[in-house]
Every structure is written in structure tokens, then in C-alpha cells.
Amino acid sequence: MVYRYAPRRDDSDLASGRVLRSAPGTPGFPVRLASEIFQRATALRNSEGPVTLWDPCCGSGYLLTVLGLLHPERFHTIVATDVDEHALSLARANLALLTPQGLQERRQTLDELATAYGKPTHHEAVQAADRLLRQVGAIPAPAVRIGQADAFSPHQLTTSLQQVLPDLVITDVPYGQLTHWNTVTAPYAPSIPNLARSLATVVPPTTVVAITCRARRVPLEGLPTVSSFKVGHRSVVFLRAGDLPDHGTAGETV
Ligand SMILES: C[S@@+](CC[C@H](N)C(=O)[O-])C[C@H]1O[C@@H](n2cnc3c(N)ncnc32)[C@H](O)[C@@H]1O
Numbered sequence: 001m002v003y004r005y006a007p008r009r010d011d012s013d014l015a016s017g018r019v020l021r022s023a024p025g026t027p028g029f030p031v032r033l034a035s036e037i038f039q040r041a042t043a044l045r046n047s048e049g050p051v052t053l054w055d056p057c058c059g060s061g062y063l064l065t066v067l068g069l070l071h072p073e074r075f076h077t078i079v080a081t082d083v084d085e086h087a088l089s090l091a092r093a094n095l096a097l098l099t100p101q102g103l104q105e106r107r108q109t110l111d112e113l114a115t116a117y118g119k120p121t122h123h124e125a126v127q128a129a130d131r132l133l134r135q136v137g138a139i140p141a142p143a144v145r146i147g148q149a150d151a152f153s154p155h156q157l158t159t160s161l162q163q164v165l166p167d168l169v170i171t172d173v174p175y176g177q178l179t180h181w182n183t184v185t186a187p188y189a190p191s192i193p194n195l196a197r198s199l200a201t202v203v204p205p206t207t208v209v210a211i212t213c214r215a216r217r218v219p220l221e222g223l224p225t226v227s228s229f230k231v232g233h234r235s236v237v238f239l240r241a242g243d244l245p246d247h248g249t250a251g252e253t254v
Contacts (some may be wrong), residue, residue, distance in 0.1 A: 002231050005039035006032045011126035018121075019106060021093050023086075025059035026180065029172050030234070033212075034063050035070050037236055040075070041168045041208045044226060044238055047171055050076035050142070053164035056151040056199060057173055058082045058140050061091030067170075068098040068142060069132055075142035081149040081160045082158055083182050099141040103133050152186030152194060154201040154249075165204050171195075175214040194219040197246040205242025212236040 009032070014020060016028030040052060050073065055064050058080035068078055069181030077246040078098070080091045096102030107129035114122035151171075173192060180188050181190035188194040192211060199209055208226070210216050218228065223244060228237040241247050 003032065004037050005043070006035035008032065013131050016060075016062055016071060018152060019103075019110070019129045019132060020060075020062060020065055020097065020123050021090055022062070023090055024225060025134075025179065026062070026087055026090055027172075028060070029063040029066070030231075031066050031070070033231055033234065033236075034066050035245045036169075036231075037170055037212065038067050038071065038168070039212050040088065040227075040229075041170060041210045041238060044208045045167060045206070050074055051077065051167040052077040052164060053170060054079040054161070054164075054203075055171050056081050056130070056149070056157065056169065057171045058091050058146075059084075059087045059172075059179065061094040061146075063170065063172055064091070065094040065097055068095070069136065072098075072136050072139040072141075077143040077164055079125075079145045079147075079161065079164055079166060081151070081157070083148065083150045084252060088146060088148055093102050095144045095146065097132070099120070100136060102150040103129060103136065107133065118140075120125065144238055150183050150186045152183045152188040152190055152198050154187070154198055156186075157198065158203045166207055169199055169203065169207060169209040171209075171211055173211060173213045181212070193223055194218055196220065196223055197244060200239075200241040200244035201249050203241045205247055207241040209239045209241055210236060211239070214247060 011031040014031050016022040061080050064078050082088050100167045149156035149160040183190045188198045214233050217235045226238040
């Protein structure tokens, strides 16, 4: 069975463009699949307690925000980096929804839109914001770090992480229709195997890295993997940073 952890449920409150913001060129991500990847990754870590999660190609921050809202008690810190400044401004707005204050402000905006235009979609969005507010309730919000970094540059990644040590990395890579690799001077040429290599240089050996893309399988050129699965048009692979040959070599690749 593909879904071991994430039950089927109504995730419409988390739909991209409803309470969470969207923009052209910043694709969302299937909510149930995000939850399944996160729970499989935490199971691979074999340790309880809140984790630090990093998405190095975070786009609008949709995937991270959805996980933060679905599993509010499971995060200590959430780190969002991307090469694209425009995407990061959206990520900043979406990740602000992990705090009651941010959600309340968004609710206020949606309420003003509902009053001004009277559209059913705005009223539904206000109700969705109310339900999300009840969900995050009194749970302390995670710390959020957001920074610009080219995922193929260990130097930029190290600078953006600011000594935060991710337990988990989950990232949905560009697949060529809406988003593309964008890199200029990084030491690693853009490819999925090189993304894994680059990330492995800057995270602890125990960090579980989950990479997902729209393909029959995630191409990794023989890099050691822990497990993988496929749902519809998407494939997911899990790696452990310490298993990769480039682990711990950030100083050599800056
Ligand atoms: C499929 S989108 C990610 C969507 C994201 N998961 C979300 O929830 O919004 C891929 C992202 O990779 C980013 N990207 C492309 N080249 C990059 C690079 N060299 N380093 C970091 N991010 C990069 C793009 O800017 C884009 O935001």
C-alpha cells in the first residue's frame, strides 16, 4: 500500500490559493503525499520529538506550510531556501500562517475581500482560516528561517542555514513545465544527483533527505538510497546524508 501513514481526508482548507497564497509559476504539492513523505522520513530517523525540517527548493513554501499546519506539534524549526527571491517573498507570507497572528491577519484580509466582493470563495476561505486557527490553537509555532541560496552551492547553503542542523530535508525539484533549475556559478552542475551531493555536504550524517519529482523514478545515478515509492506521476526517494560520498566536504566545495 502506497499510503502507510497519511489517511485520506478532506484537505480543502489547505488548497493552494485559498488561505495559503499561490502565484503563477509557484506550483503547490499534493497535501496527502506531503504528509506521507514527512511521516516516512521521520520513521526512518527512529527518534521521537520535534524536528528541524528544511526545503532547499521551497518555492512558495507551500509544502512546508502545509506540513506545519497538518502536524503543528512535530516541528522545532522550519527552514525555507530557494534561489528565486520572488518565490521567497511568497514563502515568507505562507510560513507566517504557522503563527496564530499570521493566520489571524490572513483571515482579516480574506474577510475584507468577502465584504468587498461578496464572492462565495472568499467566505469559504474565511471559514477555512477559522478552522486552521482552531487547529494550530495553543501549540507553539516553530521557529522559521527563510533565506536565498542556490542549492548547488554549499557555500550559500551553509550561509543560509546559519548553523541550524536539519533533521529532515524534503524537497520537490523543478520539473521543467512551471519551474526550471536556475543556477549560474555553483560548483555542482544542476541535476538531481548533484542536488543530493550538494545537500549532503552541509547537513549532519543522520539527516534523512527526501527528494520528489514528476517522473517514473527519481534519477540518482547509483547514489545509495534508503527507500523509494511512487504515487501517480510523482516519485519519491529517501537518502541518508552520511551514506553519500560528498558528505562533510562543504569546506572543499565552496
Ligand atoms: C517545483 S518548485 C518547488 C515548489 C515547492 N515545493 C512549493 O511547495 O511551493 C521548484 C523550486 O526550485 C527552485 N530552484 C530552481 N533552481 C534552484 C536552485 N539552483 N537552488 C534552489 N532552488 C532552485 C525554483 O525557484 C522553484 O521554486
